[in-house]
Amino acid sequence: MTNRLDRWADPPLLVLASLADEPRHGYAITQDVAETMGVRLSAGTLYAVIARLEAQGLIEPLDAVDRRRPYRITMAGAEALAQQSSRMRQVASLAQARLSVRYGLTGA
Amino acid sequence: MSVPPPGSGETGPDHIEHQESAGRLARAALLLYPRAWRARYGEEIFTLLEDTGGGMRAVFSLAWHAVPAWIWPPRHLHDRDDRMRASLGTVLLAWSALVGISLVFVQLTQFQGYRPAGHPIIGWCYAVIDAAVAVSALSAAAGGLPLWLLMLRRARREHRLRDTFYLLLPVLAPASYLAALAATSRLVSHPNGFSGLQFLGVTIAGFVAAAVACAGPILALSRLRPRGPAVHVAARCAGVAAGSIAIAAAASAIAAVGLSLWAREFAGYHQVAQVGGYLAVVAIGIVAATVGATRGLRSTLARPGR
Numbered sequence: 001m002t003n004r005l006d007r008w009a010d011p012p013l014l015v016l017a018s019l020a021d022e023p024r025h026g027y028a029i030t031q032d033v034a035e036t037m038g039v040r041l042s043a044g045t046l047y048a049v050i051a052r053l054e055a056q057g058l059i060e061p062l063d064a065v066d067r068r069r070p071y072r073i074t075m076a077g078a079e080a081l082a083q084q085s086s087r088m089r090q091v092a093s094l095a096q097a098r099l100s101v102r103y104g105l106t107g108a
Numbered sequence: 109m110s111v112p113p114p115g116s117g118e119t120g121p122d123h124i125e126h127q128e129s130a131g132r133l134a135r136a137a138l139l140l141y142p143r144a145w146r147a148r149y150g151e152e153i154f155t156l157l158e159d160t161g162g163g164m165r166a167v168f169s170l171a172w173h174a175v176p177a178w179i180w181p182p183r184h185l186h187d188r189d190d191r192m193r194a195s196l197g198t199v200l201l202a203w204s205a206l207v208g209i210s211l212v213f214v215q216l217t218q219f220q221g222y223r224p225a226g227h228p229i230i231g232w233c234y235a236v237i238d239a240a241v242a243v244s245a246l247s248a249a250a251g252g253l254p255l256w257l258l259m260l261r262r263a264r265r266e267h268r269l270r271d272t273f274y275l276l277l278p279v280l281a282p283a284s285y286l287a288a289l290a291a292t293s294r295l296v297s298h299p300n301g302f303s304g305l306q307f308l309g310v311t312i313a314g315f316v317a318a319a320v321a322c323a324g325p326i327l328a329l330s331r332l333r334p335r336g337p338a339v340h341v342a343a344r345c346a347g348v349a350a351g352s353i354a355i356a357a358a359a360s361a362i363a364a365v366g367l368s369l370w371a372r373e374f375a376g377y378h379q380v381a382q383v384g385g386y387l388a389v390v391a392i393g394i395v396a397a398t399v400g401a402t403r404g405l406r407s408t409l410a411r412p413g414r
Binding site: 045068 | 153160
């Protein structure tokens with residue numbers, strides 16, 4: 001079933017999270033995001049995000065290998081991802097605590 | 109680095125043919141992006157499409173994201189002169205359309221000698237239209253002529269016949285139109301001039317001539333890729349020209365609504381469909397002109413390297 005809150009799966013965050021593991025090129029990012037986070041990034045979305053993140057200095061391109069250019073997360077990108085993850089963790093903890101008390105749901 | 113094996117799943121002939129067709133469409137969708145964007149990411153996307161097989165989702169996604177790529181290009185792809193040239197083309201087209209619309213409006217109202225008694229708003233609108241069109245034409249000439257002359261000189265110096273022809277289209281197309289109009293008007297024996305249908309035909313032909321006249325400099329801008337002060341001045345003047353023609357068009361829209369409300373006996377302004385269609389066309393023209401001009405002005409104000 002499609003979750004109605006899937007909009008919260010912000011593509012820039014997904015790409016940063018994918019690159020936090022290791023440098024990846026476009027196809028490898030889409031595969032990793034699909035396998036680990038269950039979101040399929042289309043070509044247009046992916047490269048719109050890559051262009052923005054690169055412009056903001058959150059990721060940087062490496063030398064192309066066989067026409068595939070890998071990207072690496074920068075220190076600024078890692079810090080931004082850490083901050084956003086922390087905020088998301090706070091929201092998740094708060095939501096789970098309140099759901100548990102009021103509805104007995106654990107969100108598992 | 110992990111690189112999963114590309115391309116998997118169905119491999120039947122129909123599926124392959126479908127994928128190839130979608131891949132071609134996706135490559136065509138890439139043409140919708142700005143030149144700098146394609147130069148930077150085009151090859152990578154081609155490779156990604158080869159790996160994933162493209163598909164209609166990729167086509168729609170690429171086409172959809174081309175819009176923000178034009179409106180908010182990433183800073184590292186921000187070619188100021190390229191952006192100014194693109195905005196000049198957009199403004200020229202929208203400006204010509206709005207000037208044409210304003211002239212048709214003036215022909216159908218002011219030139220008929222109509223001044224509704226007791227409704228000064230319409231009269232004020234007429235005055236605003238006259239002044240704004242004059243300011244707009246002067247701004248367009250002030251910014252466009254130096255750039256046009258610069259490109260024409262370069263095209264002639266470098267013996268670029270095609271570009272010279274493109275640059276002469278703003279002269280040739282209106283001159284041909286006016287000559288054809290003069291010849292046609294002699295053949296019309298109607299005592300009150302053109303009939304309604306003939307006027308419509310003349311108007312459509314006028315818009316076609318204007319479009320051809322605009323296409324010439326737009327193509328020349330794209331091929332000659334001029335840079336420097338002339339482009340900056342043209343972009344600034346285009347901002348003034350677009351702003352003032354937008355005011356003229358807005359005034360004509362107010363006047364058209366006023367005529368439909370207060371002068372129902374006059375011409376066809378009481379017909380809601382006609383007025384609604386006119387307002388829609390004017391709104392599209394104003395949005396295109398102002399967005400294009402704003403992009404150009406922002407490029408002139410941007411710091412180098414941004």
